[in-house]
Amino acid sequence: MARALIADDERLMRDQLRARLAEVWPELEIVAEARNGEEAVALTTQHQPDIVFLDIRMPVLTGVDAARQIAQLPTYEEAGGWPGCEIVFITAYDQYAVQAFEQGVVDYVLKPAERERLQVTMERIKARMADRARPNANGQDGGNDSTTPLPTHTPGMQQLLQRLAEQISPKATPKLQWIQATVRQSIQMIPVSDVLFFISDEKYTRVQTATLEALIRKPIKELVEELDMSQFWQIHRSTLISTKAIAGVSRDERGRQLVSVRGLSEKLEVSRSYAGLFKSM
Numbered sequence: 548m549a550r551a552l553i554a555d556d557e558r559l560m561r562d563q564l565r566a567r568l569a570e571v572w573p574e575l576e577i578v579a580e581a582r583n584g585e586e587a588v589a590l591t592t593q594h595q596p597d598i599v600f601l602d603i604r605m606p607v608l609t610g611v612d613a614a615r616q617i618a619q620l621p622t623y624e625e626a627g628g629w630p631g632c633e634i635v636f637i638t639a640y641d642q643y644a645v646q647a648f649e650q651g652v653v654d655y656v657l658k659p660a661e662r663e664r665l666q667v668t669m670e671r672i673k674a675r676m677a678d679r680a681r682p683n684a685n686g687q688d689g690g691n692d693s694t695t696p697l698p699t700h701t702p703g704m705q706q707l708l709q710r711l712a713e714q715i716s717p718k719a720t721p722k723l724q725w726i727q728a729t730v731r732q733s734i735q736m737i738p739v740s741d742v743l744f745f746i747s748d749e750k751y752t753r754v755q756t757a758t759l760e761a762l763i764r765k766p767i768k769e770l771v772e773e774l775d776m777s778q779f780w781q782i783h784r785s786t787l788i789s790t791k792a793i794a795g796v797s798r799d800e801r802g803r804q805l806v807s808v809r810g811l812s813e814k815l816e817v818s819r820s821y822a823g824l825f826k827s828m
Contacts, residue, residue: 549676550576552594554587554610555602555637557777559790560658563824564600564637567660572669584608588616595629598672600656602637603711604777610636611711618708630679633672639776658777659824722775728754728761737761739778743792743808744815745770747785757810782806783818796825 551568555561561580568575578594581587584601585608591599599617601610608616614634636655654668726737741756747767754761767785779787794809796817804817804825817825 548574548576549598549673550578550594550596551598551600552579552581552587552590552596553577553600554581554584554590554605554613555600556582556605557602557790559793560602560637560777564656564660567662567665568669570662571666572673575669584610584613587613588620591617591632592620596632597676598633598635600635600637602658602777604638609712611708615708615712633675635668635672659780661823723770723773726754726761726763728763730759730761735759735761739774742789743811744786744788745779746783746787746815755808755811755813780821780824782821782824783816784820786815788815 549572553561553564555564565577565580568577575598578596579590581590583605587599587601587605587610588608599614601613603610605613614636617632617634620631633654637658637660638655639658654671656665656668722739724739726739726742728735728737737754737756737759743755743757745767746753746755750764751762752765752767752770754763767781767787770787771781774787778791779789780793781787788806788808792809794807797805797807797814799805804822805814806817806825807814
């Protein structure tokens with residue numbers, strides 16, 4: 548049975564990925580969960596999983612730095628027969644990171660994990676694992692002599708990880724931290740961390756916090772590009788909600804999914820295109 552480890556600093560994301568994995572690969576055993584890169588390296592050393600899912604942006608040690616350390620862990624005879632592991636990065640949409648991933652050196656899934664993309668990734672990993680398990684010309688298991696080496700041990704891996712490390716370094720362009728918004732007749736600076744959700748109409752975007760409602764002239768499309776999308780989920784073409792503000796999901800008499808907002812009585816509609824986000828809830 549294949550074994551996996553999930554590393555993400557957000558419990559909601561870990562739970563969502565675990566639920567998706569149960570759908571696309573029911574036999575996959577999740578042996579541990581980590582909240583940061585340092586825990587991920589330690590738990591990988593302890594459990595020696597076949598697959599490690601790493602959020603690229605985590606505290607203490609980023610997922611990229613954790614992957615670099617995991618790629619250098621001893622394998623085979625040095626580690627009691629452990630052949631190493633597959634790395635799958637978890638990321639909010641990041642143009643440059645995704646371009647790097649698409650080179651095929653490692654696999655990735657976008658936050659929140661969608662079943663279709665995850666299915667493709669898992670099938671690819673299953674194929675590589677099966678190839679490595681086949682006997683080689685000497686009648687031995689594939690192991691180090693396999694024609695399909697672990698991505699963590701390919702020449703391109705460290706180069707890719709170096710590029711990703713540079714991409715997510717503190718020198719990278721920071722995400723939007725403050726919203727300049729109109730509140731009645733005044734202009735206020737609202738911390739993005741206080742925002743529960745954004746919802747747009749044709750002209751304005753409403754910014755909702757626990758204590759106030761404000762308006763900005765910035766469409767959802769631009770907010771998606773400027774915000775840290777590991778902190779917000781798009782649930783409708785006109786709606787973004789903070790992951791911390793999601794209290795639960797229910798259905799109305801018409802079968803539509805409605806998200807309950809933590810601390811408010813208001814519920815936000817989930818469009819059909821994004822309904823899969825909450826399939827596990």
